[in-house]
Amino acid sequence: MTDIQNLKREAAAEALKFVEPGMVLGLGTGSTASAFIELLAERLKTEDLDLTCVATSEQTKRFAEERGIKIADFNTIADVDLTIDGADEIDPQLNLLKGGGGALLREKIVAFASDRVIIIADASKYVEQLGEFPLPVEIVDFGVAATLAMIEAAAEDAGCQGSIALRRTASGDTFRTDGGHLIADCAFGSIPDPETLADLLDIVPGVVEHGLFIGIADDIFLAAPDGVRHYSAATDDEDED
Incomplete structure (x- = not known):
């Protein structure tokens, strides 16, 4: 296991402490979320937590079910107690850039339905300003040229x-999200005002969703070689475990 994988697992282990019996639990998408799912599956082998789990992508659903975690139909669930997810970038205001895996729409729906959102990542995902990672924008495939111009x-x-x-797949085909939409990857280099950009993208008709998650994270656990740092939106404090 690489050092980065170990760090992801350490962050995931901190988030696992917040999972309580009887919860409706949202499972994120991506490599760090997968580390959490693996730890959750190990815990469920020895504890009957009576969880109702929902997945933020078909990929996550398959990954969880392969490890014995039953996934509920989110169409029948209105409220989620806790969601654990990763991020591609995290800024000092705890705003997130997400969607590298193409699951941003479902991730945001589940996050907004959640009472608490915990983000887990290795410390390399913490940046002074969002934007070095290309911002994914999910769009419909009608009027693509016009939508891209408006973006x-x-x-x-x-x-x-x-x-x-x-976005293209590794084979060069057009990438499609679980909802059948396209992804426009925006290589801005930096996003000086994430809130304004999010508001402007929200009003572009062809945009389904974007990867700016503003004010959504309640807690963030960042794993570094010297320990796991905890950032809380409620207190705006940083703790080290």
Whole structure:
């Protein structure tokens, strides 16, 4: 196991402490969320927690079920007690850039339905300013050229510039989300005002969702070689475990 994998597992172990019996639990998407799912599966072998788990992607659903975790139909669930997820970038205001795996829409739906959202990551995901990782924007495939032009204009109004390209699979095919949409990856380099950019993208008609998660994280656990740092939106404090 690599050092980064170990750090992801350490962050996941901290989040696992917040899982209580009887919870409706949201399972995120990505490599760090997968580390959490593996630890959860190990715990469930020895504890009957009576959890109702929901997945933020088909990938997560398969991964969890392969490890013996039953996934409930989210269409029948209105409220989630706790969601554990990862992030591609985290800034000092605890805003997130997510969607590298293409699950941003479902991730955001589950997060907004959750009483508490805990984000886990290795410390490399903590940045002074969002944007070095390309911002994913999920769009419909009607009027793509017009939508991309509107995204570019919105970005310029928010002080962002950079290339915008439709995501492709490794084989060169057009990438499709679980909902059948496209992803426009926006390589801005930096996003000086995430709140403004999020607001402007929200009003572009062809945009289904974007990867800016503003004010959504309640707690963040960042694993570094010297320990796990805890950031809380409620207290704006940092603790080291």
